[in-house]
Amino acid sequence: MAGKPSNVTGSLITIGDEILLGDIQNGNARHIAAELRARGFLLDRMITVGDIEDDIIENLGQCLEGSRFVIVTGGLGPTDDDRTCAAVSRAMKRPLICNRDYARWLRDRLAKWGVEWSREVEKMAELPEGAVKLGLDSAGFSLVHNDIPCYFLPGVPEEVKLLLAKEVIPDLEARFPNRRTYIKHIVRIQGMLEAQINERLRSLEPVEGVEIGYYPQGRENWVSIFVAAPNEVQCRALMKSAKDKIVALIGARHIIGHNDDCLEKVIGRLLRERSWRLVIAESCTGGLLSSKITAIPGASDYLDRGFITYSNRAKSELLGVSEQLLCVHGAVSEQVARAMAQGAARNAGAEVSIAITGVAGPAGGSAEKPVGTVFIACVTPAGEKVQKYSFGTGTREQIQESSAQAALAMLWELLSGGEPPLPCD
Amino acid sequence: MAGKPSNVTGSLITIGDEILLGDIQNGNARHIAAELRARGFLLDRMITVGDIEDDIIENLGQCLEGSRFVIVTGGLGPTDDDRTCAAVSRAMKRPLICNRDYARWLRDRLAKWGVEWSREVEKMAELPEGAVKLGLDSAGFSLVHNDIPCYFLPGVPEEVKLLLAKEVIPDLEARFPNRRTYIKHIVRIQGMLEAQINERLRSLEPVEGVEIGYYPQGRENWVSIFVAAPNEVQCRALMKSAKDKIVALIGARHIIGHNDDCLEKVIGRLLRERSWRLVIAESCTGGLLSSKITAIPGASDYLDRGFITYSNRAKSELLGVSEQLLCVHGAVSEQVARAMAQGAARNAGAEVSIAITGVAGPAGGSAEKPVGTVFIACVTPAGEKVQKYSFGTGTREQIQESSAQAALAMLWELLSGGEPPLPCD
Numbered sequence: 102m103a104g105k106p107s108n109v110t111g112s113l114i115t116i117g118d119e120i121l122l123g124d125i126q127n128g129n130a131r132h133i134a135a136e137l138r139a140r141g142f143l144l145d146r147m148i149t150v151g152d153i154e155d156d157i158i159e160n161l162g163q164c165l166e167g168s169r170f171v172i173v174t175g176g177l178g179p180t181d182d183d184r185t186c187a188a189v190s191r192a193m194k195r196p197l198i199c200n201r202d203y204a205r206w207l208r209d210r211l212a213k214w215g216v217e218w219s220r221e222v223e224k225m226a227e228l229p230e231g232a233v234k235l236g237l238d239s240a241g242f243s244l245v246h247n248d249i250p251c252y253f254l255p256g257v258p259e260e261v262k263l264l265l266a267k268e269v270i271p272d273l274e275a276r277f278p279n280r281r282t283y284i285k286h287i288v289r290i291q292g293m294l295e296a297q298i299n300e301r302l303r304s305l306e307p308v309e310g311v312e313i314g315y316y317p318q319g320r321e322n323w324v325s326i327f328v329a330a331p332n333e334v335q336c337r338a339l340m341k342s343a344k345d346k347i348v349a350l351i352g353a354r355h356i357i358g359h360n361d362d363c364l365e366k367v368i369g370r371l372l373r374e375r376s377w378r379l380v381i382a383e384s385c386t387g388g389l390l391s392s393k394i395t396a397i398p399g400a401s402d403y404l405d406r407g408f409i410t411y412s413n414r415a416k417s418e419l420l421g422v423s424e425q426l427l428c429v430h431g432a433v434s435e436q437v438a439r440a441m442a443q444g445a446a447r448n449a450g451a452e453v454s455i456a457i458t459g460v461a462g463p464a465g466g467s468a469e470k471p472v473g474t475v476f477i478a479c480v481t482p483a484g485e486k487v488q489k490y491s492f493g494t495g496t497r498e499q500i501q502e503s504s505a506q507a508a509l510a511m512l513w514e515l516l517s518g519g520e521p522p523l524p525c526d
Numbered sequence: 527m528a529g530k531p532s533n534v535t536g537s538l539i540t541i542g543d544e545i546l547l548g549d550i551q552n553g554n555a556r557h558i559a560a561e562l563r564a565r566g567f568l569l570d571r572m573i574t575v576g577d578i579e580d581d582i583i584e585n586l587g588q589c590l591e592g593s594r595f596v597i598v599t600g601g602l603g604p605t606d607d608d609r610t611c612a613a614v615s616r617a618m619k620r621p622l623i624c625n626r627d628y629a630r631w632l633r634d635r636l637a638k639w640g641v642e643w644s645r646e647v648e649k650m651a652e653l654p655e656g657a658v659k660l661g662l663d664s665a666g667f668s669l670v671h672n673d674i675p676c677y678f679l680p681g682v683p684e685e686v687k688l689l690l691a692k693e694v695i696p697d698l699e700a701r702f703p704n705r706r707t708y709i710k711h712i713v714r715i716q717g718m719l720e721a722q723i724n725e726r727l728r729s730l731e732p733v734e735g736v737e738i739g740y741y742p743q744g745r746e747n748w749v750s751i752f753v754a755a756p757n758e759v760q761c762r763a764l765m766k767s768a769k770d771k772i773v774a775l776i777g778a779r780h781i782i783g784h785n786d787d788c789l790e791k792v793i794g795r796l797l798r799e800r801s802w803r804l805v806i807a808e809s810c811t812g813g814l815l816s817s818k819i820t821a822i823p824g825a826s827d828y829l830d831r832g833f834i835t836y837s838n839r840a841k842s843e844l845l846g847v848s849e850q851l852l853c854v855h856g857a858v859s860e861q862v863a864r865a866m867a868q869g870a871a872r873n874a875g876a877e878v879s880i881a882i883t884g885v886a887g888p889a890g891g892s893a894e895k896p897v898g899t900v901f902i903a904c905v906t907p908a909g910e911k912v913q914k915y916s917f918g919t920g921t922r923e924q925i926q927e928s929s930a931q932a933a934l935a936m937l938w939e940l941l942s943g944g945e946p947p948l949p950c951d
Contacts, residue, residue: 119739121569122710123560124750126551130574135548144546145581149555149572156570163588285547294639295603299646314577314607316544317682325544381813381834387820388806388813391834395812398888398922400836406844407834409806409816415831415874419844449840463823497823499684 106331109273109280110145111137112164116175116185117256118151129174129261140270141280142170152176157188165192165249170273175256177240178225185253186228193246195229202234203242210238235268243272250276282336286326288347289357291364291510292520295322301350311343320506321357321364355520357513364509365393371516372403372453377482379512380449381407382420382441384432385459385475390505406449410441420444420456431470433458435487438476446480453516454480455508459490461500475504481515531756534698534705535570536562537589541600541610542681543576554599554686565695566705567595577601582613590617590674595698600681602665603650610678611653618671620654625667627659635663660693668697675701706754707761713749713772714782716935717945720747726775736768745931746782780945782938789934790818796941797828797878802907804937805874806832807845807866809857810884810900815930831874835866845869845881856895858883860912863901871905878941879905880933884915886925900929906940 113133119125130147137144145168150156157176164171176185190197204226211218228234228242232253235241241254241264252269254261290298295315302313302324314325326343330336348356358367372379381391381404391407394400408419413432416422421444422437430436441456459475466472473493479486488511492503514521538558544550555572562569573589575581582601589596601610615622629651636643653659653667657678660666666679666689677694679686715723720742727749730738739750751768755761773781783792797804806816806829816832819825833844838857841847846869847862855861866881884900891897898918904911913936917928939946 119741120556121559121572122563122752123556123558124710124739125741126553126556127572128551131545131548131551133548134546138547145576145578146585147546147552147574151570153570160571285549294641296641296644296646300644312607314543315603325549327543327547383813386817387825387829388808388816388832388834389820391813392811392817392926395814395834395836396923396926400812404812404834405837406840407813407836409813409820409829409832409834411820411826411832412830419831495684498821501817501821 106279106281108143108329109141109169109277110143111170111172112168113144113147114157114160114164114171114173115147115149115256116152116157116173117149120149121151128258129256132258132262133172133174133265136265136270137273138283138285140274141282142270142273142277143283152184154184154188154191157184158192161188161192165247165251168249169277171249171251172254172269173251174254174261177253177255189244189251189253190229193229193244195231195244195246197227198230199223199226200228200232200234200242203228206234206238236264239264241268243268281329281331282333284328284336284340286328286340286344287360288324288326288344288351289318289359289362290322290324290351290355291320291357291513292355293322293351298322298324298351302347304350305343305346308339308343311339313343313347320503320510324351352520354518357519364506364513366397368394368509368512368516369397369400369403371513373399375452375516377403377452378449379404379453379455380445380451382445382454382456383407383409384411384416384441384457385461386457386501386504386508387411387461389501390455390457390508393505393509405451408445408448416441416444420448433460433470433474433476435476435478435489438478439485439487442478442480442485452482453512455512457504457508459492459500459504461497461504463497473500475500475507477504477508477511479508479511479515483515486511486515531704531706533568534566534594534702535568536595536597537593538569538572539582539585539589539596539598540572540574540681541577541582541598542574543607545574546576553683554681557683557687558597558599558690561690561695562698563708563710565699566707567695567698567702568708577607577609579609579613579616582609583617586613586617590672590676593674594702596674596676597679597694598676599679599686602678602680614669614676614678615654618654618669620656620669620671622652623655624648624651625653625657625659628653628667631659631663661689664689666693668693706756707758709753709761709765711751711753711765711769712785713751713769713776714743714784714787715747715749715776715780716745716782716938717780718747718776723747723749723776727772729775730768730771733764733768736764738768738772745928745935749776779943782944789931789938791822793819793934793937793941794822794825794828796938798824800877800941802828802877803830803874804828804878804880805830805870805876807870807879807881808832808834809836809841809866809882810886811882811926811929811933812836814926815880815882815933818930818934830876833870833873841866841869845873858885858895858899858901860901860903860914863903864910864912867903867905867910877907878937880937882929882933884917884925884929886922886929888922898925900925900932902929902933902936904933904936904940908940911936911940 176183231244232242243252312327316323328339410416422440442454446454456478462472475490492500601608656669657667668677737752741748753764835841847865867879871879881903887897900915917925
């Protein structure tokens with residue numbers, strides 16, 4: 102009989118100067134972590150080192166001490182800066198020997214490309230003793246060292262994805278059949294500070310196998326529930342219980358949704374339920390809010406048009422904002438935001454309208470209306486709301502993003518009867 | 527006299543279960559690495575561990591052995607899963623004591639938010655002995671341990687960016703004045719394959735201290751030049767020589783620009799030079815192209831309006847696209863794309879107009895016009911161009927992004943007389 106299911110945790114080493122130099126995002130690490138977790142394997146560390154043999158050896162040695170499996174990506178190519186095989190050979194005291202499967206694959210590949218066999222290429226076919234080639238068309242290999250399965254993958258993201266799915270995960274599943282199941286759930290919260298959420302959830306009794314985490318995510322706060330149990334049924338039961346308690350303690354009016362329920366998705370759902378149409382009028386955000394709303398599949402059910410009215414003339418011509426209003430209050434004002442929202446609603450015949458006008462900077466600020474001053478107006482069948490925001494400390498990009506997020510939060514609040522978003526500074 | 531300039535290499539530890547679980551991309555790591563390098567500091571390892579005190583302690587200990595500086599992000603919040611301070615205290619044998627600057631800052635912040643002082647909040651003000659608060663408005667701190675400067679930053683990306691620029695890098699520069707200089711330069715290329723670029727650059731002789739790299743970046747290809755030298759003057763001379771050779775070999779009409787010269791920025795420059803105005807009409811991209819154009823500071827110099835015409839009615843009412851055209855050819859057609867661009871130009875009185883119409887999916891495709899079918903039309907004083915694209919293999923998000931990028935590439939080509947973008951499939 103198998104014993105109690107246990108955590109199976111491993112290490113990931115990504116090799117590549119381009120990551121250490123900040124040239125590229127370490128997308129492989131995130132992909133590998135997420136795929137492993139979905140199958141019940143966890144990473145307890147991710148390490149990135151450069152193409153330096155000693156660094157690879159040192160870190161591989163440390164990982165072999167505390168891990169039940171090790172995955173390494175990168176450094177398997179034919180050039181001089183590919184040091185993984187040499188490092189593995191030294192770290193594990195396994196001589197490099199020509200791998201016949203690998204050599205055959207290389208020969209075929211080179212023939213296809215019309216490249217001649219050379220000493221450099223031959224070097225690629227020399228793998229540490231005990232290595233088994235991974236996949237039909239890849240430079241990856243695996244070997245078991247001190248009972249620890251180790252997988253060496255190339256750095257190319259497409260190859261990593263393929264080998265992980267077809268080779269690494271099936272092999273891990275066969276080697277560790279008796280492992281715990283994990284589920285993750287995110288509760289997305291609007292209108293509460295992280296400390297307030299923590300305070301409300303203080304009464305939660307700790308439950309074996311259930312971990313609660315907190316992440317601020319821009320204007321939202323996320324509570325994550327991570328459940329581990331010997332099997333799926335227990336896992337789901339633990340999750341349901343934890344989730345229900347958290348939702349009750351937080352209060353429904355603060356909860357935007359769950360997991361990938363972003364504001365734009367939830368807003369779409371609310372509009373569709375009410376058969377209401379939305380129109381958007383943007384000045385300083387220049388299309389950013391519209392692009393978020395239309396990123397959701399099926400947005401044409403509730404959005405038929407949007408206006409980017411960057412100039413005063415465009416605000417007058419397209420939205421009917423009076424020149425007098427623009428002249429007296431300025432384009433960045435409560436009055437113009439409201440007139441933009443009203444004009445857009447009229448033009449589109451929409452029940453719901455949202456308008457943003459502000460100073461995104463870096464130029465265009467004044468003493469009275471510094472960079473970051475933004476007015477957002479929302480019209481719904483239930484009434485109107487206009488609010489002033491000050492996003493003054495951000496860059497242009499941040500001010501635009503904060504403005505679009507604030508508009509989404511206002512829409513959500515008015516459509517759902519949810520909690521008003523937190524004031525911002 | 528100072529000795530020969532040397533490499534100053536350090537370690538980065540990012541703390542966060544959400545990274546190990548694959549929930550979020552480790553964006554902080556990339557940002558920190560790139561910013562450090564730009565100032566002559568390199569990272570020789572990046573480690574990600576979870577919110578587990580022992581893991582933090584073990585890795586901090588290892589980093590303190592081989593690094594000239596250490597940066598740690600994450601785990602500084604008020605919640606129970608924030609373990610960094612406790613770990614630092616144990617790893618460095620520095621008791622946690624209430625930091626008065628920090629406590630005052632916290633009190634002010636809470637008062638502003640109307641939140642009461644509590645035991646959890648008080649915990650946040652307890653820092654390892656010797657810690658100095660970083661910045662006016664952040665949970666970060668620094669301390670020097672065994673002569674190694676260590677910086678502890680919160681995990682929130684905006685705070686990391688701010689503290690790195692205003693506190694960490696100036697402090698490192700003061701501590702390590704005598705270091706090697708690095709410069710990185712990117713040449714951005716349109717209309718050539720990576721293999722073609724490689725072929726053209728084959729005649730470049732290797733130069734000590736100069737490294738050339740290649741990265742495909744969506745529809746562009748980038749050639750990176752990385753130069754290391756004992757001082758800035760030598761660095762710049764090496765860079766100029768390498769850059770000039772590469773530009774000559776590639777040919778100016780393929781080169782969009784350098785470094786952060788993205789298409790939208792270069793397009794803005796070209797429009798401004800010609801005193802031309804641009805108008806945008808988007809259907810399937812729903813504001814994405816407009817948001818890219820308006821992300822550039824000063825976009826109001828050449829853009830005064832944009833239209834998001836999602837429905838047929840909006841295309842007719844706002845852009846004057848005839849119902850007959852929509853009926854006969856369908857909204858996703860060469861004819862409608864052209865009519866949208868012409869109508870938008872007329873409406874705005876703009877010299878340059880670009881329109882996108884397509885099927886972003888996942889629904890809405892047909893045998894004749896499958897998901898990913900996109901038409902882009904551009905009108906300039908020199909003439910008109912309409913092109914059909916097929917982005918069929920992507921997700922909705924990818925199709926929208928590819929469409930917006932293709933529109934930018936078409937605008938650049940027509941405005942600059944540059945090389946047409948590569949065909950895409």
